Amino acid sequence: MRALPLHLDAGSDVRRSLEQLALTQNAGGFVLSVVGNLSQAAFACPGQAAPTLLSGELEIITLQGTLAPEGVHLHLSFSDGQCQVWGGHLEYGTLVLRGADLLVGLLTDAEPSPAQTAQPGVPRVEIAGLPGCPYTRRALRMLRTLGIPFVELEPSGGESVPQLFIDGVAIGGYDALAELHSRGELDQLRGY
Structure with missing residues (x-):
């Protein structure tokens, strides 16, 4: 350091x-x-x-x-x-x-961040949701509006939807996504 x-x-x-x-x-x-x-x-x-x-x-x-x-x-x-x-x-x-x-x-010997190691053209966001769920629709609309590439997944049984993942790490549902957006922390995920 x-x-x-x-x-x-x-x-x-x-x-x-x-x-x-x-x-x-x-x-x-x-x-x-x-x-x-x-x-x-x-x-x-x-x-x-x-x-x-x-x-x-x-x-x-x-x-x-x-x-x-x-x-x-x-x-x-x-x-x-x-x-x-x-x-x-x-x-x-x-x-x-x-x-x-x-x-x-x-930090002088820091590990590269996920943003630095992400492969170009591979979306860093994944979303597991259901078509009829209003919170899934809101999350999808937010991602599209912000120009954030994403991959849709099939939800695993028993979990609430939507479930969102950034670089493979679960962040929660729509409310968590909206909170990240309000803090400006989704900007780095926009179309790269």
Whole structure:
């Protein structure tokens, strides 16, 4: 592991900055520590359809999660002027107020990610569902609308449908797919 300090100036978008770091370093890793403040925080709360936005002088408490050239998955917590703590999934639009200093741990001998080892032209998404199931139809419509190639499977007996798999790993049903979409984590699966 290599520890890399990262200073973010006023106005920097925290998520975009970390995505750019992972791309330019061509490495995965995680946030080791952070101090700083924000003028605006954009974060996804569980079960909400759209990100929450808070503005003001906000103090960063924690930022943790993973980053890779394919994207980031980070959770933020921060306090407002009344010391009320907020937090959730980090979204675009989280802006630095005066400055933020991070220490990022980059993995130097990381295994290639599924996105890096995927064979061109072979869909990474599989879906097992039933034609008459409304949730199967919704999942199929979402995949088609987003331009994500997929393979349809026969459902195995006794399981609820649909069942979705990304790179062979079960992610759950339609709700899990919708949650990944709301966090922008399906973007890397679009027609490649």
